[in-house]
Amino acid sequence: MAAMTPTTPTSSTAASGPAQRPSAARRARLWLANHFAVIAAILVLLYLFLPVAYTFAFSFNDHGRSNIVWQGFTWEHWQDPCGVPGVCESLVTSLQVGVISTVVATVLGTLMALAMVRYRFRGRSASNLLIFVPMATPEIVMGAALLTIFVQGFSNIGISLGFGTIVFAHIMFCLSFVVVTVKARLQSLDPRIEEAAQDLYAGPLQTFWSVTFPLILPGIAGAAMLAFSLSFDDFIITNFVSGNESTFPKFVYVASRRGIPAEANVIGFSMFVIAVLLVVGAQVVSSMRASRYKS
Amino acid sequence: MSALAHVTTDPAASTAQGPRATGRSRTAYLLLLPGVLWLGVFFLLPLVQLAAVSLQSRYPGFPGYYYPDLNFANYAAALTDYAPHFARSFLYAGLATLLAFLISYPLAYAMAFKAGRWRNLMLICVIAPFFTSFILRTFAWSQILADEGWVVGVLSFLNLLPGGSIINTPVAVVAGLTYNFLPFMVLPIYASLERADPRVIEAGGDLYANGFTTFRTVTLPMSMPGVLAGTLLTFIPAAGDFVNMELLGPQRGKMVGNVINDQFLAVPGGYPVAAALSFTLMAAILAMVFLYVRRFGTEELV
Amino acid sequence: MAGVREARGDLHLEGVTKTFGDFVAVDDLTLHVPRNSFFALLGPSGCGKTTTLRMVAGLEQPTTGRVLIGDTDLTGSRPYERPVNTVFQSYALFPHLTIRDNVAFGPKRRKEKDAAQRAEDALELVQMTQFAGRKPAQLSGGQQQRVALARALVNHPEVLLLDEPLGALDLKLRREMQVELKRIQTEVGLTFIHVTHDQEEAMTMADTVAVMNKGRIEQLGPPSELYDLPRTRFVANFLGQANTGVGAIEGIDGEHLVADVLGTKVKILKDRSQVHEGEVLFGVRPEKVTVSRTQPAGVGNDVKGTVRDVSFLGVATSYLVDMPSGTTWSCYEQNLDVEPLDLRPGDEVWLTWNPGHAFGVSPEEA
Incomplete structure (x- = not known):
């Protein structure tokens, strides 16, 4: 950290003419102090990627019953990732749940964010609280609460644990995150731009579609990505409300008691690669656009 | 937790303007209605039901059957039988939060002030590992920290590991919790530092000369909103987690999340006590959150 | 002209009051602005001049009182229903649209067939034709100001509202734009209502100046008259x-x-x-x-x-x-x-x- 750099006499030596150079040990210490943040950051990034590297490496493990220790290299799991019963079915379920929850949560959350930012109304702070509290509630409590109502309440109206209840729950916990993300974007938008549209004969709907929506779209897209990743990776709540349905995280968790099959590593790592490529791709596209404006 | 939201949107768009009443409240209610209904039906109502269940009594001899009651003995049981579990949850989550803060701060600082054109790439690097499944990552830690692994090997060689093992100890649990919620700490701190003006820090350097004083009096206070959001976003899920304990921890000495999970899903007739445990956990966390926010807080947390 | 009210004539405000909670922003204001005049509302910040402007635009509704153009009562109508356009203080250009699309925005909403041609004409009027393909972020403050003006003028509004339009410009550009605005007003012959806190700007440009303070008009008249014979202590001190x-x-x-x-x-x-x-x-x-x-x-x-x-x-x-x-x-x-x-x-x-x-x-x- 530059701010943590201890005070040094370098500037005064520079000022006082041909002073002797600091000793090698001292220079090394200085260099370390100056670059502490960068070195620490690189180490932390390596630490962040360590489990990913393990996941990747063990996707090639020629394991027997349990995939915990390295036993030998094989391509086998990459050639047939669906080779283990249930793994691809659970992946498909996770993708379906993710897409549905993302779409619904993004739409509902965007509407809520619009109301919260653009309007003053009675019950605004109560709504704020209702949006905040789910984010401050541990997942296990939400899962437990949903389980009790699904089993003891909603079962009376014909809802039983399964795909539907997973989707209901995922929409619920994604919603708050969508609202705060879109809200941040909306708050950074000058309200006069919308007023200008109204002033130029655009009605409320026209104003929304021709001005507001295009301008908050990056925020909405970010919120949708966040919602999808939250949904796709959720285990704790899903575990409570899924009944016999299996999602990918649940499959992996159940399998972990015996040793996770390397096929799950293949799928997990592939999802990671796809996500990274998507994010990098989006970055490249947006920076290309930015440079086109400049020219 | 605006700080996190801030990261996921365009970081350039930070010239926030206060909300402005430009419309009529009827439209606002219509816009809110579906979302509020959803949260009402799938968040509030279940909590009410959970509260009801936490006071139910069991039919003797019929596990899995309950009748409505005002049985506060469930809470007594939750608090007496499982007090150590609560203590462990909060201790491990607290340690993990502290470690995550210590690990995150230099990274967030480097991203905000040192990264230059590498900034976006570093941001991707922070988020990317979390695109692999939570369970897979945790399981990878059980491989990394396994007795046969290189971590244990190196530490044993250096005589730094008296117990001879990391996996299946609380240390492994705290390590897993620290790792798993790290981005929730990095991103808000980064967002608040990124909004800070580096010239202010330089001015602090001019005024105090001592680097650590600058950090303590200028840099850290400027990032406090991010630190606040980060600690909450890390502590809350960590305190309720049971997966790290399940995959990395010892057989005995579980956390409260494990008890809730087992009572609901594995112990017949466990609902009322488990519900009482859940409610106590939520109440404890919400109380801590509100105290914490009041003590350190900014008004605009959401 | 879908949805836009037909209204021709002088602008009248009759007993207009606007309160925000306990705060009275505009207090029983009655005002008559003749058609085709250049009218300035002058006052310190918080005097109610911008609120008055926003009530004419329809962006705020008066708590009591009426807003009329000619014989048409516009009170209660929405901004998009009024033959009134605004040049905002911050310009409020649409950042995602090109300059051409910004200017054509109004005519397109009104389903005018020659929207594109009219946009070109308006850009020519403010000498911004060569920037038509750019985005607002690529223009300087002065250029953005001209675009904002073109975007409002292209609709031939009955009343054009200018909310401190020169506030963000440096002194030299301001002088240039003052002359330019006056030229355009004479050329197109619309009613201009110009809100400003700059007494010099108000005096150089407007036919009639109304000095506002605390939600009321202290004095109204030609600049020379206000200067020569102020009727209140506030006007005497605020104007010159x-x-x-x-x-x-x-x-x-x-x-x-x-x-x-x-x-x-x-x-x-x-x-x-x-x-x-x-x-x-x-x-x-x-x-x-x-x-x-x-x-x-x-x-x-x-x-x-x-x-x-x-x-x-x-x-x-x-x-x-x-x-x-x-x-x-x-x-x-x-x-x-x-x-x-x-x-x-x-x-x-x-x-x-x-x-x-x-x-x-x-x-x-x-």
């Missing part, structure tokens, strides 16, 4: 500089009131004073005051002071003179004489003026 002093009216001498101000007897023409008995705030503009080393002949309308500061401005010399009462007067002397007065700080001087130039207002602030 005024040398003032408070004193008691002692009597009447023919056409004049006689008052004892600053230890001297001053005369004010009866019809140039708003009060005829009791306390009066006497005032005279700096350029109407003559500085001399000796007491001039004549009785009264002179006062002795000590020079504090002398600034040579080329065409004129400005003096700051400390009065015995503790106030400081400023005086402008045109540099007409071959031998100018060689005054230095500390010199004692006599200030005189023609009683016909003095004015009197109530010393109470409204």
Whole structure:
């Protein structure tokens, strides 16, 4: 950290003419102090990627019953990732749940964010609280609460644990995150731009579609990505409300008691690669656009 | 937790303007209605039901059957039988939060002030590992920290590991919790530092000369909103987690999340006590959150 | 013209009041702006001028009162239903649209068939044709300002509202745009309502200036009249500089009131004073005051002071003179004489003026 750099006499030596150079040990210490943040950051990034590297490496493990220790290299799991019963079915379920929850949560959350930012109304702070509290509630409590109502309440109206209840729950916990993300974007938008549209004969709907929506779209897209990743990776709540349905995280968790099959590593790592490529791709596209404006 | 939201949107768009009443409240209610209904039906109502269940009594001899009651003995049981579990949850989550803060701060600082054109790439690097499944990552830690692994090997060689093992100890649990919620700490701190003006820090350097004083009096206070959001976003899920304990921890000495999970899903007739445990956990966390926010807080947390 | 009200004629505000909670932003305002005039609303920030403008635009609704254009009552109608357009202070250009699409936005919403052509014409009027394909972020402040103007003008509104449109520009650009705006107003012949806190800007551009303070109009009239004969203490001080002093009216001498101000007897023409008995705030503009080393002949309308500061401005010399009462007067002397007065700080001087130039207002602030 530059701010943590201890005070040094370098500037005064520079000022006082041909002073002797600091000793090698001292220079090394200085260099370390100056670059502490960068070195620490690189180490932390390596630490962040360590489990990913393990996941990747063990996707090639020629394991027997349990995939915990390295036993030998094989391509086998990459050639047939669906080779283990249930793994691809659970992946498909996770993708379906993710897409549905993302779409619904993004739409509902965007509407809520619009109301919260653009309007003053009675019950605004109560709504704020209702949006905040789910984010401050541990997942296990939400899962437990949903389980009790699904089993003891909603079962009376014909809802039983399964795909539907997973989707209901995922929409619920994604919603708050969508609202705060879109809200941040909306708050950074000058309200006069919308007023200008109204002033130029655009009605409320026209104003929304021709001005507001295009301008908050990056925020909405970010919120949708966040919602999808939250949904796709959720285990704790899903575990409570899924009944016999299996999602990918649940499959992996159940399998972990015996040793996770390397096929799950293949799928997990592939999802990671796809996500990274998507994010990098989006970055490249947006920076290309930015440079086109400049020219 | 605006700080996190801030990261996921365009970081350039930070010239926030206060909300402005430009419309009529009827439209606002219509816009809110579906979302509020959803949260009402799938968040509030279940909590009410959970509260009801936490006071139910069991039919003797019929596990899995309950009748409505005002049985506060469930809470007594939750608090007496499982007090150590609560203590462990909060201790491990607290340690993990502290470690995550210590690990995150230099990274967030480097991203905000040192990264230059590498900034976006570093941001991707922070988020990317979390695109692999939570369970897979945790399981990878059980491989990394396994007795046969290189971590244990190196530490044993250096005589730094008296117990001879990391996996299946609380240390492994705290390590897993620290790792798993790290981005929730990095991103808000980064967002608040990124909004800070580096010239202010330089001015602090001019005024105090001592680097650590600058950090303590200028840099850290400027990032406090991010630190606040980060600690909450890390502590809350960590305190309720049971997966790290399940995959990395010892057989005995579980956390409260494990008890809730087992009572609901594995112990017949466990609902009322488990519900009482859940409610106590939520109440404890919400109380801590509100105290914490009041003590350190900014008004605009959401 | 889908949805836009047909309305032609003068703009009338009738008894318009706007309150936000306990705060009265605009207080029972009645105003008549003739068609095709250049009208300025001048006042300090928070005086209610922008709120008035927003009520004309339809962005705010009055708490009570009516807004009319010609005989058409527009009260309660939405911004997109009014034949009124606004140039916003921050320009509020659509950042995701090109300059061309920004300007064509209004005509397209009104389903005009020649929207594209009209946008081109409007851009030509403000000399921005060569930037049509760019995005707002690629333009300078002055260029954005022109686009904002074109985007409003292209709709041929019955009333064009300008909300501090030059506030963000530097001085030189501001001067240029003032001339330009005046030219365009004469050329297109629309009613312009210009909100500003800059008295010089209001005076150079507008036919009629209304000075607003605390939600009310203090005085309304042509700039020269407001300057020459302010009717309230606020206007006297807000519009240009005024040398003032408070004193008691002692009597009447023919056409004049006689008052004892600053230890001297001053005369004010009866019809140039708003009060005829009791306390009066006497005032005279700096350029109407003559500085001399000796007491001039004549009785009264002179006062002795000590020079504090002398600034040579080329065409004129400005003096700051400390009065015995503790106030400081400023005086402008045109540099007409071959031998100018060689005054230095500390010199004692006599200030005189023609009683016909003095004015009197109530010393109470409204």
